[in-house]
Amino acid sequence: xxxFSDFNNSFAIHPSKKxxxxxxxxxxxxxxxxxxxxxxxxxxxxxxxxxxxIRQMLFENYTPQTTILLKQFISExxxxxxxxxxxxxxxxSPDDDNxxxxxxxxxxxxxxxxxxxxxLILERIR
Amino acid sequence: MANTTLSVANVDFGTLKxxxxxxxxxxxxFKDFDFTGSNLNVLLDVMSYNTYMNNFYLNMVAAxxxxxxxxxxxSVVSHAKTLNYLPSSYTSSKxxxxxxxxxxxxxxxxxLPKYTAFxxxxxxxxxxxxxxxxxxxxxxxxxxxxxxxLDVFEGEIVTELYQVNTANTSQRFVLNNKEIDIDSLIVxxxxxxxxxxNANYTRSLNTVGMDGxxxxxxxxxxxxxxxxxxxxxxxxxxxxxxxNVIEAKYRRAAANNADSASVFSLAGxxxxxxxxxxxxxxxSVGGGYNESIExxxxxxxxxxxxxxxxxxxxxxxxxxxxxxNDIQAINVYGGEELSPPLFGKVVISVDLxxxxxxSDQRKEDIMEYVKDRAPLSISPxxxxxxFLYVDVTTEVVYNPNVTVKSDEEVKxxxxxxxxTYTNVSIGDFDSKLRLSKLSRAIDDADPAIIxxxxxxxxxxxxxxxxxxxxxxxxxxxxxxxREIPQNNNFVDGTAPISSSTFTFGNLINCFLRxxxxxxxxIVQDSQGVVQVVSSAVGSIDYTTGVxxxxxxxxxxxSGAGITLTAMPTNQTVSSSKNIILSYxxxxxxxxxxxxx
Numbered sequence: 001x002x003x004f005s006d007f008n009n010s011f012a013i014h015p016s017k018k019x020x021x022x023x024x025x026x027x028x029x030x031x032x033x034x035x036x037x038x039x040x041x042x043x044x045x046x047x048x049x050x051x052x053x054i055r056q057m058l059f060e061n062y063t064p065q066t067t068i069l070l071k072q073f074i075s076e077x078x079x080x081x082x083x084x085x086x087x088x089x090x091x092x093s094p095d096d097d098n099x100x101x102x103x104x105x106x107x108x109x110x111x112x113x114x115x116x117x118x119x120l121i122l123e124r125i126r
Numbered sequence: 127m128a129n130t131t132l133s134v135a136n137v138d139f140g141t142l143k144x145x146x147x148x149x150x151x152x153x154x155x156f157k158d159f160d161f162t163g164s165n166l167n168v169l170l171d172v173m174s175y176n177t178y179m180n181n182f183y184l185n186m187v188a189a190x191x192x193x194x195x196x197x198x199x200x201s202v203v204s205h206a207k208t209l210n211y212l213p214s215s216y217t218s219s220k221x222x223x224x225x226x227x228x229x230x231x232x233x234x235x236x237x238l239p240k241y242t243a244f245x246x247x248x249x250x251x252x253x254x255x256x257x258x259x260x261x262x263x264x265x266x267x268x269x270x271x272x273x274x275x276l277d278v279f280e281g282e283i284v285t286e287l288y289q290v291n292t293a294n295t296s297q298r299f300v301l302n303n304k305e306i307d308i309d310s311l312i313v314x315x316x317x318x319x320x321x322x323x324n325a326n327y328t329r330s331l332n333t334v335g336m337d338g339x340x341x342x343x344x345x346x347x348x349x350x351x352x353x354x355x356x357x358x359x360x361x362x363x364x365x366x367x368x369x370n371v372i373e374a375k376y377r378r379a380a381a382n383n384a385d386s387a388s389v390f391s392l393a394g395x396x397x398x399x400x401x402x403x404x405x406x407x408x409x410s411v412g413g414g415y416n417e418s419i420e421x422x423x424x425x426x427x428x429x430x431x432x433x434x435x436x437x438x439x440x441x442x443x444x445x446x447x448x449x450x451n452d453i454q455a456i457n458v459y460g461g462e463e464l465s466p467p468l469f470g471k472v473v474i475s476v477d478l479x480x481x482x483x484x485s486d487q488r489k490e491d492i493m494e495y496v497k498d499r500a501p502l503s504i505s506p507x508x509x510x511x512x513f514l515y516v517d518v519t520t521e522v523v524y525n526p527n528v529t530v531k532s533d534e535e536v537k538x539x540x541x542x543x544x545x546t547y548t549n550v551s552i553g554d555f556d557s558k559l560r561l562s563k564l565s566r567a568i569d570d571a572d573p574a575i576i577x578x579x580x581x582x583x584x585x586x587x588x589x590x591x592x593x594x595x596x597x598x599x600x601x602x603x604x605x606x607x608r609e610i611p612q613n614n615n616f617v618d619g620t621a622p623i624s625s626s627t628f629t630f631g632n633l634i635n636c637f638l639r640x641x642x643x644x645x646x647x648i649v650q651d652s653q654g655v656v657q658v659v660s661s662a663v664g665s666i667d668y669t670t671g672v673x674x675x676x677x678x679x680x681x682x683x684s685g686a687g688i689t690l691t692a693m694p695t696n697q698t699v700s701s702s703k704n705i706i707l708s709y710x711x712x713x714x715x716x717x718x719x720x721x722x
Contacts, residue, residue, distance in 0.1 A: 007166060009165060035163045
């Protein structure tokens with residue numbers, strides 16, 4: 001029996017149950033972390049502190065300080081709002097040719113023996 | 127069965143979301159509802175926000191559904207309408223003038239048409255006043271053409287036309303100006319644009335005595351501070367026909383902005399004559415704004431109990447305040463309470479805003495209004511209010527170690543506190559001033575104040591004519607302290623009744639005082655020695671506080687009059703009938719420091 005369960009971002013349908021598909025345990029936590037990181041502060045109603053403010057950096061010039069700030073934002077967000085995960089390492093690599101930033105986050109999730117790596121690509125959406 | 131698990135009757139987002147979470151604790155399918163980043167948590171945000179908005183909306187709808195809690199004017203007016211209450215409109219300033227026309231020929235008569243316009247300036251703004259009736263002026267025996275005591279009313283004359291369209295079942299006749307003075311509204315209905323037969327319709331407040339042929343209209347409040355005219359249905363009041371043309375003519379008033387106009391001149395001409403002299407009998411007064419939301423909420427429920435009839439004291443107060451929006455304070459009592467009694471009279475004492483008392487013209491207006499609504503055997507008397515002033519003497523002790531304020535600054539705080547307290551507690555009919563509470567207000571004026579020793583006295587003034595004997599009656603309306611002087615001296619050096627100084631004959635520094643046995647004397651203070659100059663010029667009833675002075679003939683006095691000061695027996699002073707207890711705003715304050 002799963003410890004954590006949430007419905008899927010895509011509202012996908014379970015192929016056999018025809019009910020809404022679930023994400024459980026590690027997948028649920030990773031989905032939660034991604035949601036938090038891609039949420040700006042002030043975006044959630046009546047909860048102005050929830051979010052990471054990463055999107056605010058979209059139009060900033062990419063400098064070594066940007067890497068530090070990104071790591072800081074990610075670390076703070078997970079620490080404040082996701083009690084099920086602990087950050088082990090964060091790697092931020094700019095991909096200038098594709099105008100994106102590759103983020104790899106190594107986290108330890110409660111009730112899981114092994115650390116989990118999650119990948120996040122920060123890019124403009126339009 | 128009632129839902130005891132999910133409580134959504136709340137307008138706090140956090141509480142709503144919390145109740146959803148509590149509800150979700152009862153299931154095991156979605157377990158992440160309490161983690162901020164989960165999709166389910168985001169969904170709870172949306173649901174909580176939606177519930178919050180619905181609850182807020184319903185709360186507002188419910189609030190607007192009751193007269194007590196409604197805040198929007200349209201809602202309040204709508205509730206008032208169900209109580210048959212008509213919120214008072216803007217009112218025109220009214221002035222009274224005399225006009226004299228000097229024609230260059232000798233006509234048999236000169237016609238002064240209705241709405242003849244005059245202009246007047248107030249604060250650099252020009253306002254138009256006009257007559258509200260037509261007059262024919264005949265030459266007098268000397269060939270002079272004049273009208274005395276002509277009432278003129280401020281306001282631009284507006285005419286609105288509507289054509290009745292019975293095919294339009296939702297047609298309404300809403301007058302377009304919120305500044306309308308509805309007392310000036312005149313409604314005429316013409317048969318059609320081609321058949322000019324017309325009839326004047328009169329305003330009706332109710333349907334009593336009305337039938338299908340009655341040429342009446344009703345005026346009711348509408349949205350956005352406007353008014354709407356309505357006509358009968360053929361049973362109660364004549365029903366309008368298709369093609370009828372309604373003409374509504376009224377004044378658009380500038381409220382009290384046009385009050386105090388005192389110089390008037392004719393705008394245009396009167397029957398071609400322009401040599402017209404205008405003199406002012408009384409300056410313009412009585413302009414007012416339409417009734418406020420708070421006032422409608424206060425008056426509407428009371429109005430329905432009054433039913434446009436003046437029977438009880440509260441009927442008078444409610445209806446008169448509603449009809450004359452420049453009334454600041456009003457008291458009403460029966461003539462049997464007077465001494466000597468005046469049976470069959472109702473005494474109405476009125477203080478108008480921005481004026482001490484009430485003009486003769488306004489008195490007549492009020493009496494006219496009352497006569498139509500009071501029982502047959504009752505006749506109204508409108509009287510000026512009397513002002514009974516409270517004089518405050520206080521010794522204030524404060525600790526300079528706990529404040530950086532100087533003596534003068536502490537004094538200023540005390541002055542301000544006195545003003546605030548008296549503004550709230552007195553300044554109206556039937557008011558009381560309690561010394562203990564006044565004393566507390568002084569203590570609370572500044573944290574550094576340790577204590578105070580305060581005395582209140584009552585003051586009234588008389589204005590004698592120099593060199594002419596005059597009699598005066600002053601009602602202090604409170605029991606006066608009685609003290610028998612020992613060897614012509616009072617304990618604190620002042621008699622319970624004493625006055626400001628005046629010259630009597632050729633004796634300066636004379637003043638009035640009581641002798642402790644109910645007699646008012648004139649005494650002279652000659653270098654600290656008090657001598658009786660006239661042993662009996664009046665009397666005092668210590669119990670009722672009525673002082674009478676007979677044939678007082680003074681040679682001179684300073685200021686606007688002679689002020690009599692009385693020491694009340696009780697530490698609570700009050701006023702009744704037509705007396706307004708008021709603060710004289712000149713406290714005697716002594717400041718003392720005590721370092722603790």
